[in-house]
Amino acid sequence: MSAPELLADVLIEALPYIQRFQDKIIVVKYGGNAMVDDKLAKMFAQDIVLMRSVGMRPVVVHGGGPQIGDLLKRLGLTSEFRDGLRVTDAVTLEVARMVLEGKVNSEIVSAMNIYGPHAIGVSGGAAGLIRAKARNPELGFVGDVTAVNPRIVEKLLAEDLIPVISTIGEDDAGQAYNINADTVAAAIAESLHAEKLVYLTDVDGLLADVNDPASLIRRASVTQSREMIANGTISGGMIPKIEACIASVQNGVRAVHMLNGTVPHVLLIELFTDAGIGTMLTSDANAALIARAQGAGQH
Numbered sequence: 001m002s003a004p005e006l007l008a009d010v011l012i013e014a015l016p017y018i019q020r021f022q023d024k025i026i027v028v029k030y031g032g033n034a035m036v037d038d039k040l041a042k043m044f045a046q047d048i049v050l051m052r053s054v055g056m057r058p059v060v061v062h063g064g065g066p067q068i069g070d071l072l073k074r075l076g077l078t079s080e081f082r083d084g085l086r087v088t089d090a091v092t093l094e095v096a097r098m099v100l101e102g103k104v105n106s107e108i109v110s111a112m113n114i115y116g117p118h119a120i121g122v123s124g125g126a127a128g129l130i131r132a133k134a135r136n137p138e139l140g141f142v143g144d145v146t147a148v149n150p151r152i153v154e155k156l157l158a159e160d161l162i163p164v165i166s167t168i169g170e171d172d173a174g175q176a177y178n179i180n181a182d183t184v185a186a187a188i189a190e191s192l193h194a195e196k197l198v199y200l201t202d203v204d205g206l207l208a209d210v211n212d213p214a215s216l217i218r219r220a221s222v223t224q225s226r227e228m229i230a231n232g233t234i235s236g237g238m239i240p241k242i243e244a245c246i247a248s249v250q251n252g253v254r255a256v257h258m259l260n261g262t263v264p265h266v267l268l269i270e271l272f273t274d275a276g277i278g279t280m281l282t283s284d285a286n287a288a289l290i291a292r293a294q295g296a297g298q299h
Contacts, residue, residue: 014272021271022055024195025157027253029185030108031063032202034261044200045111047267048162049118057157060119060164061188063181064104068096084237088140088178096178100166108164119162125170127152130184132169132177143169143177145184148191186244190251197253198270199241200261205279206242208233218276221284222246245281256281 028048034040051058065086072079072095080087088096105121112119124130129152132143156163167184169177182199189197208215208228220228225242228234234242245256259266259278269277 013274014268017272018054021195023057025057025059025189025192026051026196026198026271027059027061027185027189027192027194028198028200028267029061029063029181030200030261031065031181032200032261034200034202035062035064035104036066037262040262040264041107041111043264044261044267045108045114047265049112049115050268051271052118052160052162058162059153059157059188059192059194060108060162061167061181061185062100062104062108062164063167064096064100067104068092068099071095071099082139085135085139085142085180086178087138088142090141093141093176093178097168097176100168100178105164105166112162112164118160119164120156122152122156122163122165124165124168124179124184125176128170129153129165130167130169130179130187131171132179133171134177141175141177143171143179145169145179145187146171148187150188150191153188153192182241182244186248186253189253190248193252195254196257196271197245197248197255198257198259198267200259200266202260202262203258204260204277205258206234206238206281210238217279220279220281221286222249222281223284225281242281249281249283249286254282254286 030044034044048058048060069079072092075095077091086092101123109119109121122129128149130145131147133146135142135144153163165188167179167181169179185197204213204216206217206220208217225234225246229239229242248256257270257278257280259270263277266277
């Protein structure tokens with residue numbers, strides 16, 4: 001098959017998905033190694049802009065752990081972690097805000113806006129978007145989401161803009177908290193009743209055997225996921241991630257995807273091809289519907 005014919009086949013395969021996701025909200029959590037690799041960061045920006053250009057409504061929620069750690073190190077400050085969360089005192093919080101709101105957010109927005117005036121940066125604390133409270137006094141200013149006000153995001157989407165949201169929330173007194181990006185992405189996706197919530201991670205997805213990349217589980221329902229937790233297929237640090245995915249699909253998100261963000265153009269491969277590339281988790285009801293609709297190009 002010639003290159004032009006191959007390209008045409010790719011576009012034809014993508015067509016039903018483009019039609020299926022027209023005007024649908026897709027929340028993408030962006031972080032990890034994909035964010036610190038310049039080439040991958042450019043591809044991510046291209047993927048998001050392309051999604052918007054074909055009629056989807058992407059919302060980006062980003063972390064910035066590696067960048068925060070790097071700046072703390074350069075400032076001669078050490079990081080302490082408990083249960084995977086960075087202990088955040090007042091100085092660390094100030095650094096986190098500088099990095100998330102001032103550096104990372106603006107870099108993501110700028111990368112997208114190379115292709116036109118598409119993206120706009122939003123702090124989670126803006127206009128009461130993310131309300132938060134302290135998770136644990138021992139963690140300092142690490143927060144949990146207490147409420148999400150999606151109106152500011154909805155208004156930006158109505159203006160055909162791509163909201164890029166940093167994971168800083170505030171309590172009623174205006175105190176800021178740094179919040180885990182996975183948690184924020186889920187809360188925002190649920191508040192928007194998103195079609196999809198996509199986690200870009202550093203692994204291929206959910207594996208039946210963590211030591212065997214070929215054991216990727218491409219689709220799972222809530223019931224199947226719970227069975228895998230019960231029988232030990234899903235274990236360790238993957239359990240809270242899957243439980244968060246289950247909560248999202250039970251709270252209005254149609255499907256949650258776990259993808260390896262270090263794969264070039266991974267978003268396009270997952271969303272616009274029949275085979276996909278990562279793991280998709282859905283409710284039991286949607287799993288049955290998707291199984292029947294696969295031949296029609298509607299995953």
